[in-house]
Amino acid sequence: MAALMNRETERESLDRLLDTVRSARSQALIVRGDPGVGKTALLDYLTGRASEFRVLPVSGVQSQMELAYAALHLLVEPILHRLDEMPAPQRTALRTALGLSPGPAPDRFLVGLALLTLLSDAAGDRPLICVVDDEQWLDQASAQALGFVARRLAADPVGLVFGAREPSAHLTGLPVLDLGGLDPSHARELLDANLSGPLDDQVRDRIVTEAQGNPLALLELPRSMTTADFAGGFGLPAVPSISLRLEEGFLRRMEALPAPSRRLLQLAAADPSGDPVLVHRAARRLGIPPQAAMPAAEAHLLEFTERVHFRHPLVRSVAYRSASEPARREMHAALAEVTDPASDPDRRAWHRAQSVSGTDEQVAAELERSAERAQSRGGLAAAAAFREQLVRLTPDPARHAERALAAAGITMASGAFGRALELLDAAAAGPLPPFAAAQADQLRARITFVAGVGEDALAVLIRSAERLTPLDPGLARVSYLEAIRAASFAGRMTGPGSMTEIAYAARALPAPADPGPTDRLLDALATIFIDGPAAAAPALRRVAREFAGSGLTREDGLAFGWLATAVIWDDDAAYEINARQVAASRATGALDQLPLDLVALALSEAWRGDFASAEAHMAETAAICEITGSQMPPSTTAFLAALRGDPVRLAPHVEALHAVAGFGQQSQATYAHWVSAVLASGHGRHADAYAEARLAVDDNHVFVSLWALPQLIEAAVKVGAHDEAARALDQLTATTHDGTDFGRGQEALGRALLAGDFSLYVEAIELFGRAGIRTEQARARLLLGEWLRAEGRLDEARASLREAREMFEDMGMAAYADRARRELMATGERAVRRRKTVAPAALTDRESLIAWLAADGLSNPEIGAQLFLSARTVEWHLGKVFGKLGATSRTELAALLGDQRT
Template sequence: MRADGTTAGLVGRDAQMDALERLLHGVRHRGVAVLVRGEAGIGKSALLHHVSGTAAALGLRVVSTTGVESEATLPFAGLHQLVRPLLGRLPALPAPQRRALRAAFGLTDDAAPELFLTGLAALTLISDSAADQPLVLVVDDAHWLDRPSADVLGFVARRLESEAVVLVAAQRDGFPPVLSGPALVEHHLARLDRRAAEDVLARRAPQLDPAVRRRLLAEATGNPLALVELPLEGSRDEWAPLTLTARLEQAFADRLPGLPDETRDLLLVAALEDGGDLGAARAAASALRGHEVTAEALTPAVEVGLVVADGAGLAFRHPLVRHAIRQRATLAERQRAHVALAGTLRDPDRQTWHRAVACDAPDDAVAADLEDAAARAQRRGGVAAAQAALERAARLTADPAERARRYLQAAELAFEWGRPDVVDRLLQETAALDVPARERTRMTVIREGFEEGIRDVRAGTRVLTEVAAAAAADGRADQALRFLQAASLRCWWADPGAEARARLLEVVDRALDPDDVLVLEVLSYVAPFERGALVLDRLRALSGGPVDALRAQAAGDAASVVGDFPLAVEFLTSAQTGLRAEGRLGLLGRALAVQAWSALNVGRFDLAATAADEAARLAADSAQPLMGAVALVVQSVVSAVRGAEDVEDRLAEAARLGLEVDSNAVLAGVQFARGTVALDRGLHQAAWDHLVRLSDPADPAHHPVVRSFAVGDLVEAAVHSGHRSEVGPIVADLEEIAARTSSPVLLVGLRYGRALLAPEDEAEDLFSAALAADLSAWPFARARLQLAHGAWRRRRRRAAESRAPLRAARDTFDALGAAGWGDRARSELRASGEQSRPRTPEAREQLSPQELLIAQLAAQGLTNREIGARLYLSHRTVGTHLHRIFPKLGITSRVALRAAIGPEPATSTVAATVT
C-alpha cells in the first residue's frame, strides 16, 4: 500500500492489463487506439497509470493529457497539453500543417483552418515523433476534453494502424465516446467481483470488524474507489440512503471541515480553476485571504487523501473530490473565489469566464467581453467554446433584443457542432423574449436546419423556401441562396411534393441568377427533368474553364443528378484539389461519394472503388451518415462486379442509415444496388423484384430520378424473367420524360431497353442505333449492349456475325474488371463456336481500394509526404502501404509502379482554381 492510501497493484484487472501490455509490446509493429470506459471510481485512471508505468519500463515515450471541465470551453487546450512535449518538431512540418497547429494553439493571430488540417498536422507531428521512439498517448477524463481536441484525437485514432503509437483514453460512462472507428479496442471496466473486492478492502483496512466489513462490501458493490475511501468514514451505524457516487462525494466532503481555512480556500480556487497549476491556485488564494498562502497550506489536504502535490502542480485524487469541494462551498464563497481567480490569472479568456460566473445579475461589460472571447474561440476553431460563451453572454445581457441576438448566434453555433438539444434549449429561451420579426425568421431557419435534416421534409422545405423569399425581398441574395440550397437538398433526399417544388422554383426564378453554378445545383435537385436540359447546357459550357473548388463541386453534383455521369466525374475530380488543400473534409467526403456513384454508373470501377473507400472514411470523420450510405452502396456493387459473394451486409447497413432519416433516395440507391448485383449474378427475377420498387410511388424506395438511372437494368431483368408486359408502361413513362430532358443516362438506358424489347424485325436496327451513339464515356453500358447484341444474333443462328460484338464486350469487361460479365461473354462466344482464353487477373486487382489509390499517386511521382497530405494520412502510413503493395504487384521499386498498375485514371479537363 502506498503512503497516499492507494493500493500498490491493481486488483481484478488482470485481463485488461494483459491486453494493454500486449499492445505496448507490439507497438513497433502496429499502432492502435484504446478506449477504457466505466463509471466513476471504477479504476480507469489507475489502469492508465499502469499503462504509463509499463510503457516507460519498456522504453516507450509517454505523453499525456487530462480533460478538465473548466477547460472544455478553451479550444485545443487538451490537444496542446498532449503534444506540447513534441512541439520541438513543429518547424519540420509542412508549412500548411505548421500554420494550422500554430493557429489552433493561439501561437499566431491567424484564423484556425479547417479542423481536419489541424488533425493532419497533429497526426504528422505524432507520427514523426514516434519514428525516433514509439509513443504512448494517454488521455484521462476524455469526456471533459474540449470539442476540437476530442475531434482531432478521434481523427488521429482512426489512422494509427501503421504508426508506432498506442493511444489509450479513459472516459466515464454516460458521455458519447470520444474515440470511434472499426479498429478501436474498447475495454469496459465492470465492478469487482466479491473475491477481488474483499482483497482490496483487506489491503485498505485489515483491522475492520467483520460486521462493518460486510456492510462496506455491500455498500461499495465492487467499486474500487468506494472500497478504498469508505473505510475512512468509520463504522457508522447508519448511513443515509444515497447513491454510491453521492456516498463517495460525501465521504470526500466530510474531510473538509477539519482543514484550516486557508487550506479550504486553496482547495476551492483549485477546484474552480482545475488546471493543476499550484502557483495560480496560491496566487488566487492569497488574493482571497489578503495575505500570502504558501504551498504548505496544501499539506493537510494531502494528508487526508484529497489531493496529490508534486511541487509545481496539484491533482485531486478523483473528480468527485473537486465536485465535493465546489458543492460544499456556499454561493458567496464561490463568487469570491471566481473574482480572485479573475484578478490573478493571465489568460484574458479565463479571466472573462471567471468574471462571468461570479455575476449574479446582468452585466453588459462582462457580456461584451464574453462575446469577444467567443469570437476568438471561433477563430481558433472552437465552435463549442464560442457557443458556450455566447450563451453566457446572453444571460448577462440586459437589453432583450441584444439578448435575443446572442442567444440566436449561440443556437446557430450549437447547430453547427451537432447539438440539437442545445439548439432547442436556446430557441426556447429566445422565444420567451420580445423578438423582432427578423430574428424570428432566424429562429425558424435554425429550427428547420440548414443541411440534411429531413424528418419533416415537406414542412421543412416550405419553411426554408419562404424564409429564402423573405431574405431575397430584403436584398439578402446570399442568404436566400443558402436557404434555397438547404431546401433543394431536401428535395433530393426525400420528396416534399409537387406543390413545394413548384413554389421553390418560383422563388429561385425570381431571386437568383440562373447562370450561377450554385443556382444550377439548386435547379438540378428541385427539377431534374423539367430543368435538366438547361442545367446540362450551362454545365457543358463551363467544362474546360477555370472553376473554383466549391463551384466545381456544385457543378459535379448537378451533373450527377441530371444524369451526365462522365461530366460529373470530371467536375468532381477537379473540385477535390481545392477541397483537399483547404482541409474541407466534410465537403471532400461528399464530393468523393458523388464521384464514386457517378464513376460506378459509367463503369469506371477502379475510380468508383477508390473514391467510395475514401468517402466512407471521411464520412466517419465528418459525421455524414448519408454520404456514408452512398459509399456503402458503391462499395457493394463494385465488390459484387469483381466477384465478391457477400455484399448484403453493407447494403443492409446502408438501408438502416436510410431508414433512420427516412430518406427514399438512400433506400432507392440500395435497391438499385441490389438489382445490379442480382443482374451480375444472372438472377433476373430477383433483379426485377428489387428494381421495380423504384417505380412504385407507394414504395419507400421510390425515387423518380434514381429509377431513370436504372431503366436499362430494369428492362433486362424484365425480359429474362417474364415481365415484359409490366415493364412496358414504366418504359413508356420514361420515354415521355426523355422527350423533354436530355439526361444522358436515361437516353443510354432507353436505347438499350428499346433494343431488348423490340420485335424480331426491328431489333437489329435498334441495336445498331444504340451502338451508333457516342458511348466512349460509357464503357460498361457499351459492353453490355454489345453482349446483348451478340447474344441476340447467336440465338438467331447468326453465329459468325455474333462474334465481333461478343469479343468487344469480353475485352471491355476484362479491362474493367467485371469478372461475371466477362464470363458471360465467353459463354456466348463458346456457344457461337469460338473459344476464349480465361481472363488473367491484372496485378492491380490484388490491391485494396486504398492501396490502389496510393499506388496510382505514387506512380504519378508524388512523394510519401505529398500522398499523405492529399489523403489525410501520415507519410509513414503511406510508406507501410507501399511496402505491402510492391510484393502484391511483383515489383521492388516505385519506378515499376506505372507499368504494374496499368494506365492512369482518366484526367479531368476542368481547370480548377483554389480560392
C-alpha cells in the first residue's frame, strides 16, 4: 500500500498496541497527521492485522457533527444486542442517548459508564478494537463519550485508535503517534511507481518538493498537471498548503466529469448518512441518471458499494463546496424529501433547513422540535446547533429575538460561551419585551461568571443586577445572590464590588410582595455584612432548613442554599442541599455546575469522617474536569489530605491554592492557610497551627475564616495566647449560640479549652456525636484526654485517649492517631502500637481508594460505577492491592485495613 511506504516505525507501534490488547490490557492511541499523509491507510493496516479481534469502525462526517451520538450509534450498532445484559440505569441511559427509547435527558457520565460497560462486556468474548477515523469531525457527544472511555479502560482487552488531523479536546492527554511525510527517497519511489511514463527530473523534484512527503499528494499532484507542466517543469506555482493543492487537484478532476456525475458527487457529499439507496432516490428526484456514477468511479473519486465511499474526505468537502448555493439548496430539498420523517426526523429537519434561502416558520418549528429531542437525549451541542439554525429561519422579528435568547441559554449550557454571547447580541438587537430583556441581561452575567470567576465577572453581575432592578426586582435579587457567590470566590469582603457593597444594594431593593426562599436568603446574607453575623444567624438557620427540607429545584434557586449553611455550622442542611444539587446537575447534564456541587458534598462527607465517599466524589470531579477541560481548585482534596495528616499529599495542593488565589480567587489562599493549620494541629505542631490559623482568620473571609476559628482557639491555648483564643471564641459564638449541634459543639469545645471544664468537653463530644461530625468528635476526645493527663487524672485520660485513637484510626486520620498514641504513652500506658494499616507509599491513590471501597463491602461493578471504571479494571486493581498487601480475600483485606472508612 502506497501510504504505508516508509512506515515501519508506525506499523510497529500499531502491532505493539495489538499485542497489548491481546494480553488483556487496554490501550488508546491517536494517529495524528495532515490530510493525505496516510492516517486511514495505517488504520486499515491495523484492521487487517486484527483478524482475531472484533473490530468496530466509524468515521466522523463533518456535516453530521450536529447530531448528538450519531457516530457512537454507528460504532456500537453491532453489539447493541448486549444492552439487555447491562445494569438497568446504564441500559436506560444509553438507549435514551442513542434515541432507541424515549425518556429524560440522561446523565452524560452515566452514558459514558454504559459505553464502558458495553465495550468491556463485548471484549469478554474476544479482544475488541474501536477504530475511529476523522475524529475531529465526530459529534461532540460521541467524542466526549469515547474520550471518557479511553481514559478508564485498563484491564480490558479493548483498544481505541483514533485518526485525526488535530484531535478534539476530548482526547487531550492520550498517547499520540504523529505521522509526518515520507523522506525524499521514498517519496520519489512512490511517485515513480505511479507514473504511466517517464518524467523530467526537474518536474519530479518539483513534485516531490511540493508534496512534502505527503503520499496522497504524490499520487494526486501528477493527475492535476497539464502536458505543459510535464514538459517544462514551470507549471507548479507555490501554494500555501498541501491540503489546498490537493483540493485544487480534486476540483480539476471533478470539473472534467460530465455534468450529471459532478451533480451526483455533490449530492453524495451533502448526505452524511452514507446510504447509497437514499442518495440514488434523491438523484432520481433531481433527474440524475444511475449511470452518472460510472465516470466518478473511473476517476477514483466516488464508489457506491454497501456504503457511499469517497476517495478521501477532501473529495467530499471539495465536492460540496463546488456546488453553487442554489444547487446546494436543491440537493438538500431532495434529500429531505426522501428521508423518512418518522425514523429520521432530525436529519430531515436539518436538510430542510439547508434548503431554505430566507426564512421559513414551518421549517423553524420543525427544527425547534428537533432541538427538544436532541436536548432530551443529552445532546446539548446538537440542541444548540438546531436552535441556532431555527433563529436564522424565523421571520417574525419578535420571535427571532425570543428564539435567539433561548438559543443563547442552551448554547451556554453546551459550553460554547463565545457563541452564546453572540446570540445574546442578536437577541438584544430585536424587539425583546422587558421581561425577556431582563433575562438576557441576567444570562449575559451568568455566562461571564461561568466563563471566568474574578473581578470582571463580579462587576458584570453587579451591573446586571442594577439594570434589572427597574425591570424585574425578582430577577435583580437573583443577580445579587449570584454576585455574592462570585464575591465569595473573589474574597472581596469590603470596598468596591465587595460583599458589603452588594449587601447594601440588595437591601435597597423593593420588598417582594410574596417572598420566597431565595428572597429570604438574600435578606439574611445582606444582614451578615450590614449588621453582623450574630444578627443574621437566626434568619440563616431558618432559611437553611427551608432549603434543605423543601422541594426546591435548580430553577427555584437551590444552588444558592449552601450560602446559608456555610456561616452557621449547619452541616445537616448543607449535606441535604448539596446531595440534591448533585442529583439535579447529573439529571440535567449541567457539567458547569456539577463539579462545584460534588466538591461541596465531599466537604460535608469529610467533616463526617466518610473519607471513602468524599474521595469518590473528588475522583468524579477530576473525571469531569478531565473531560470538559474545566479547572477546580483542589480545596476539598487539600482538606482530606490535611485530615489524614499527609504533608506530602497536601504540599502540592497548598501550592495550587495559592496559585489560584493570584488569579482572582483570594478565598483559596485563606483555604490554604486553614488546611495547613489542620495538618499542623494533627501533628501536634501547635506554633505552626497558630500561625497558619491566624493568617486564615485575619483574611476575614465570611466562610473560610470562620471555619479556621476552632483551629485558632486550640492552637492559641496550646501556645499560651489565651487572649487571642478568647477573641476567636467571641467571633465563633456570634454564629453558634442557640444554633446547630455542630456549631454548639465548636462553642462548647472552645469554652472547654479556655476554662479547663470537664463538663464542657463532655458536652462538646455529645454535640458532635449528635451532629454526626466524627472528625470533630474525635478531636474533642483527644483534647479532653490531653487536659485530663495534665490534671493528673490518668485513668480517665487513658479512656478518652483510647477512644480518640480508635476513632482517628477508623477514619484514617493518621497524624491525629499518632498524637493520641503519644499522649497515651505519656500516661504510662504500655504497648501502644500503631494499628496495622497500609503505608501511604504502598498503594497508588486509585488502588487505595478501591481497596477501601472493597473493604467497605462494595462489589466490583458497584466500585466501577462509583469511580467510572469497568468491573474488569476494578478487579485488576484489586489484584494488585492483594499482591502488595498479602491479602487473599476481601475479608482479609478489611482486616488489614482495620475496617477503616477512608
